[in-house]
Amino acid sequence: VAIVSDSRVAALYGRTLLEDLRRLGLPAHLISFPRGESHKTRETKARLEDRLARLGFGRDGVIVALGGGVTGDLAGFLAATWHRGVPFIQAPTSLVAMLDASIGGKVAVDHPLAKNLIGAFHSPLAVYADTDSLATLPRREFNGGLAEAVKCGAIAKASLFRLIERHREAILKRDSRAVVRLVLSAADVKATIVSGDEREQGRRKLLNFGHTLGHALEWASGYRLRHGEAVSIGMVLESRLAVREGILQAGVASRIETLLRRLGLPTAVPRGLSAEAVLSAARRDKKARGGSIFFALPEQLGRHAGGPAWVVHVPDRRIRQILTLPDMMP
């Protein structure tokens, strides 16, 4: 067994897992890499491969990805190509990884010109999430995961949205019962959606709610906005867009915005970010087709608009209006 972990998670939990596995009589090794998205690269993958080669890691090995989404993506891609593919297990330790990144089999590394440019589809044998490990997760990272959970609730599962509304304080305190319910419910949305559409031809597009403008904001802010923060603002903007397009009731849009704010997530575009910069980033996104921008939008809490196409096209002019509106609900 090769446990792959970033430097922080290896120090926190790597040794314990290593010793537990060895106690079971399994030959196990812990290999780590420096933490952070900037290390989700081909170079890091090559260094991990050098370590596996020196260990004589064979076809009968199993790779365990112990960590956040960066570790899951990197270790999963390592497993996808090592000996043309060995099994791997996801042991997510961040909230984003537990309810999103560890599920669905997409594994990848970044290229300097684009995120997740080089990768594969390689499903884990199993996902084991120990929610107790969230106790040590920094607050900003935890909140990023909450944004993804709100997204799943808003677009695909009203009961999840209501669960977050009702148990918001317990979730923010990381009460273990509340967190387990949250992770199970949100992970179930992701698993259900991707199981019918691994390669994002259809239903998986729903998971892009908040991400079309979110990714653009993340990029236009020079990554000062974290992913979850940008997605939170993206969901607010895209909900307003849905209201303007006559798809969603204004009351539901404001309920989404209120929940995000109460969770401590940003809901307004930071000063200094121009509508044009955000629009042109959205047009360049891989999800835009022929420069046209498509959105996964809710039409009710937990229900998507767009019918069999899953997504809705909105002309640039109307997107620009939303980006330049004063910061209030339409």
Ligand SMILES: NC(=O)c1ccc[n+]([C@@H]2O[C@H](COP(=O)([O-])OP(=O)(O)OC[C@H]3O[C@@H](n4cnc5c(N)ncnc54)[C@H](O)[C@@H]3O)[C@@H](O)[C@H]2O)c1
């Ligand atoms: N494959 C997919 O379907 C998918 C989906 C969503 C996101 N992702 C990827 O996931 C990545 C983001 O995931 P992330 O937010 O988990 O990032 P991450 O793996 O960098 O983790 C965030 C930080 O938290 C630390 N950390 C993780 N668990 C901890 C714990 N229990 N205690 C203390 N610190 C802990 C990490 O060391 C890191 O510094 C991105 O690269 C994104 O592309 C992939």
